[in-house]
Amino acid sequence: MSPIRRLTDQYPTLATVAERAGVSRQTVSNALNNPELLREDTLQRVQAAIDELGYTPNRAARQLRTRSSHMIGLRFEPAQEGTSNALMDRFVHTLVETTAETGHHILLFSGAADDPLDGYDELLRATAVDAFVITDTYTGTAETELLRRVGAPFVTFGRPWDDPDAAHPWVDVDGARGACLATEHLVSVGHRRIAWLGWEETSRIGEDRRSGWEQSMADHGFDTRGLGVRTTDNVDAARMEAHKLLEDRTVTGFCCASDTLAIGVLHALHERGLRPGIDVGVVGFDDSLGAHVTWPGLTSVRQPLEQVARELVELVHSVLSHRPVEPLGRMLEPTLVVRRSTVPDAPRPGTIPRAASSAATRG
Amino acid sequence: MSPIRRLTDQYPTLATVAERAGVSRQTVSNALNNPELLREDTLQRVQAAIDELGYTPNRAARQLRTRSSHMIGLRFEPAQEGTSNALMDRFVHTLVETTAETGHHILLFSGAADDPLDGYDELLRATAVDAFVITDTYTGTAETELLRRVGAPFVTFGRPWDDPDAAHPWVDVDGARGACLATEHLVSVGHRRIAWLGWEETSRIGEDRRSGWEQSMADHGFDTRGLGVRTTDNVDAARMEAHKLLEDRTVTGFCCASDTLAIGVLHALHERGLRPGIDVGVVGFDDSLGAHVTWPGLTSVRQPLEQVARELVELVHSVLSHRPVEPLGRMLEPTLVVRRSTVPDAPRPGTIPRAASSAATRG
DNA sequence: GACGATCAGTGGATCGATCAAATCATAGGG
DNA sequence: CCCTATGATTTGATCGATCCACTGATCGTC
Numbered sequence: 001m002s003p004i005r006r007l008t009d010q011y012p013t014l015a016t017v018a019e020r021a022g023v024s025r026q027t028v029s030n031a032l033n034n035p036e037l038l039r040e041d042t043l044q045r046v047q048a049a050i051d052e053l054g055y056t057p058n059r060a061a062r063q064l065r066t067r068s069s070h071m072i073g074l075r076f077e078p079a080q081e082g083t084s085n086a087l088m089d090r091f092v093h094t095l096v097e098t099t100a101e102t103g104h105h106i107l108l109f110s111g112a113a114d115d116p117l118d119g120y121d122e123l124l125r126a127t128a129v130d131a132f133v134i135t136d137t138y139t140g141t142a143e144t145e146l147l148r149r150v151g152a153p154f155v156t157f158g159r160p161w162d163d164p165d166a167a168h169p170w171v172d173v174d175g176a177r178g179a180c181l182a183t184e185h186l187v188s189v190g191h192r193r194i195a196w197l198g199w200e201e202t203s204r205i206g207e208d209r210r211s212g213w214e215q216s217m218a219d220h221g222f223d224t225r226g227l228g229v230r231t232t233d234n235v236d237a238a239r240m241e242a243h244k245l246l247e248d249r250t251v252t253g254f255c256c257a258s259d260t261l262a263i264g265v266l267h268a269l270h271e272r273g274l275r276p277g278i279d280v281g282v283v284g285f286d287d288s289l290g291a292h293v294t295w296p297g298l299t300s301v302r303q304p305l306e307q308v309a310r311e312l313v314e315l316v317h318s319v320l321s322h323r324p325v326e327p328l329g330r331m332l333e334p335t336l337v338v339r340r341s342t343v344p345d346a347p348r349p350g351t352i353p354r355a356a357s358s359a360a361t362r363g
Numbered sequence: 364m365s366p367i368r369r370l371t372d373q374y375p376t377l378a379t380v381a382e383r384a385g386v387s388r389q390t391v392s393n394a395l396n397n398p399e400l401l402r403e404d405t406l407q408r409v410q411a412a413i414d415e416l417g418y419t420p421n422r423a424a425r426q427l428r429t430r431s432s433h434m435i436g437l438r439f440e441p442a443q444e445g446t447s448n449a450l451m452d453r454f455v456h457t458l459v460e461t462t463a464e465t466g467h468h469i470l471l472f473s474g475a476a477d478d479p480l481d482g483y484d485e486l487l488r489a490t491a492v493d494a495f496v497i498t499d500t501y502t503g504t505a506e507t508e509l510l511r512r513v514g515a516p517f518v519t520f521g522r523p524w525d526d527p528d529a530a531h532p533w534v535d536v537d538g539a540r541g542a543c544l545a546t547e548h549l550v551s552v553g554h555r556r557i558a559w560l561g562w563e564e565t566s567r568i569g570e571d572r573r574s575g576w577e578q579s580m581a582d583h584g585f586d587t588r589g590l591g592v593r594t595t596d597n598v599d600a601a602r603m604e605a606h607k608l609l610e611d612r613t614v615t616g617f618c619c620a621s622d623t624l625a626i627g628v629l630h631a632l633h634e635r636g637l638r639p640g641i642d643v644g645v646v647g648f649d650d651s652l653g654a655h656v657t658w659p660g661l662t663s664v665r666q667p668l669e670q671v672a673r674e675l676v677e678l679v680h681s682v683l684s685h686r687p688v689e690p691l692g693r694m695l696e697p698t699l700v701v702r703r704s705t706v707p708d709a710p711r712p713g714t715i716p717r718a719a720s721s722a723a724t725r726g
Numbered sequence: 727g728a729c730g731a732t733c734a735g736t737g738g739a740t741c742g743a744t745c746a747a748a749t750c751a752t753a754g755g756g
Numbered sequence: 757c758c759c760t761a762t763g764a765t766t767t768g769a770t771c772g773a774t775c776c777a778c779t780g781a782t783c784g785t786c
Binding site: 011054055056057058059060061063064069071076077088089092093096097100105106107108109110122125126127128235236259260263266267270288289290292293294295296348 | 374417418419420421422423424426427432434439440451452455456459460463468469470471472473485488489490491598599622623626629630633651652653655656657658659711
Binding site: 023024025026027030037038039042061063064065066067 | 763764765766767770771772773
């Protein structure tokens with residue numbers, strides 16, 4: 001246990017520890033950074049002094065000398081109204097925990113909404129961060145190009161869609177595979193006429209997911225003509241598209257690009273007196289809070305965000321230590337969480353532990 | 364525009380700028396920190412040199428000398444499964460944006476789940492942060508006591524429930540007022556027998572909110588006997604409690620401590636063939652994603668999280684500059700977002716803009 | 727015209743760590 | 757016994773900013 005010390009007291013420095021242990025400053029430094037250079041007994045003496053004094057190296061001094069801040073920058077995008085960044089939450093938390101294991105921290109920053117580059121360069125010049133984690137590769141390549149140009153280390157959550165010769169490490173989740181899982185599941189519970197409800201054609205992620213549905217349907221020899229619909233990502237748009245599709249009474253399955261869209265489908269079913277999971281099967285994407293709480297529970301594709309975060313941190317460390325990364329990109333597999341929107345006797349939705357939601361309520 | 368420069372190049376330092384401008388280092392420093400000390404023409408000359416070179420002060424050096432990191436620590440709690448920290452999201456984002464205005468950044472850190480104190484002391488010793496923002500005051504006073512003991516600056520989101528002589532600045536949202544708004548709204552649309560569905564008695568926040576319902580009911584002279592129910596915060600528990608309450612056919616209103624509970628009530632209504640907003644009115648708390656997307660749209664109490672964040676940042680600055688804070692605590696008013704669970708012709712739920720949800724999907 | 731007061735700007739020391747190179751100790755080989 | 761090789765530890769310089777004490781210049785005043 002290190003002693004409690006008030007901030008107004010002087011914190012012990014490396015020199016303090018050195019004096020206490022009867023060695024030089026450098027030896028203490030070595031004890032921390034290159035313990036193998038010290039003789040066993042010296043190391044223990046220094047260690048004892050460190051513990052007694054409750055010494056922690058001053059980050060600023062270390063940072064100044066080594067030109068490394070042990071900080072990883074993450075641009076925290078403006079949250080739009082209604083956005084479910086509950087996902088981001090899982091991701092960021094794992095990021096924080098994993099980086100902590102090696103003494104790194106996550107630095108959040110923001111930038112002008114209209115300028116995706118804002119904020120990056122300043123942090124670099126100020127040597128405030130060692131590397132960046134970038135999450136929105138589908139919005140374009142502006143950030144990655146900037147960072148490559150200035151030679152800043154970074155990794156991305158998301159494959160380099162538009163940049164065939166990108167040279168940065170990345171991790172992504174196979175959206176096509178997710179849609180494929182969803183489709184196969186719908187087939188396995190008896191559906192044949194399965195519609196796709198997705199985003200506009202301009203969305204790379206959306207088209208990728210859609211391709212999974214197309215592929216699966218083709219594999220089974222099912223016709224997809226008239227079944228693939230694209231719309232904007234909101235509940236109401238999805239509800240209306242679902243109504244149109246349901247005019248065709250043979251349609252009994254919906255594979256959706258997001259939970260929001262899937263929930264729109266559920267609303268339409270409700271308005272038509274159709275029973276989700278019995279008359280019609282619906283699968284969403286992202287396993288968001290909405291999927292948990294919506295009646296009667298929404299089957300959804302879940303991204304392994306925790307694993308994504310862990311792998312990204314590993315990649316960051318590789319880049320920072322100039323280890324070659326091979327392969328450059330890693331594609332992770334999503335999983336399917338089955339609820340009552342496809343299987344009537346699946347567990348009831350939303351058994352959310354008490355503590356969790358209390359935290360939710362506080363923000 | 365500052366010139367693009369590779370990381371491997373040497374960044375310009377204060378000395379570089381000084382040489383360029385033909386002044387001393389200190390003068391450049393003053394140009395940045397105390398421009399009023401310089402003559403107008405000198406200032407402009409220095410400014411020009413700074414712009415030409417694209418100089419940004421090195422954070423580490425500044426931090427070492429001034430003993431101030433311009434970082435604010437925020438412990439990012441483990442997100443439990445199903446937790447809606449979409450709220451946290453709004454809050455954190457505003458925090459990031461507001462602190463950025465004064466050159467501060469948010470440093471996320473985590474700690475052992477079983478030790479609320481883990482992480483704080485280390486960051487302080489390492490002079491990695493200037494202050495903390497604490498969000499979970501209802502879990503106890505362990506953190507605040509620690510920080511007070513070591514004399515570290517901090518502010519809290521949440522009043523000091525258990526600590527009458529706490530001396531730190533805080534911001535909170537008046538939960539009782541929120542429940543009061545909810546109850547008044549239900550009364551205004553014609554309900555008289557309004558039930559409370561809340562958390563266990565051990566929850567300070569829960570009891571605070573409940574008191575608002577009690578007060579409102581009493582003000583109208585409405586009887587609350589048998590109408591106040593406490594349960595665990597999950598959809599299914601709420602659904603079952605709602606069924607019990609609905610045995611009493613006179614109950615037509617539900618005021619809930621959270622959206623999760625309110626959604627449980629909606630499920631129960633659905634199972635009984637009762638129409639939300641027409642036969643029974645339901646109000647939730649927090650205006651979470653669930654409230655947006657649930658059929659038919661859930662009226663909910665919304666916390667002004669953005670304002671909370673802004674005020675907290677203001678308080679942090681006061682504390683850091685040793686300005687006295689008066690009054691110590693600030694209580695903000697929540698608002699009510701009306702949807703179809705109380706008013707049948709309210710706007711349709713979930714018109715979520717495209718961009719938002721695409722971000723959601725990426726995490 | 728000498729004086730102190732104010733303003734503008736300078737130079738050296740300093741924050742606390744690490745780096746690079748020097749020193750001291752010990753041992754082994756000729 | 758000297759000399760080199762190796763290991764363990766120390767010393768001085770350094771990272772890039774700010775703090776502190778100081779110098780020159782300008783100005784008003786008696």
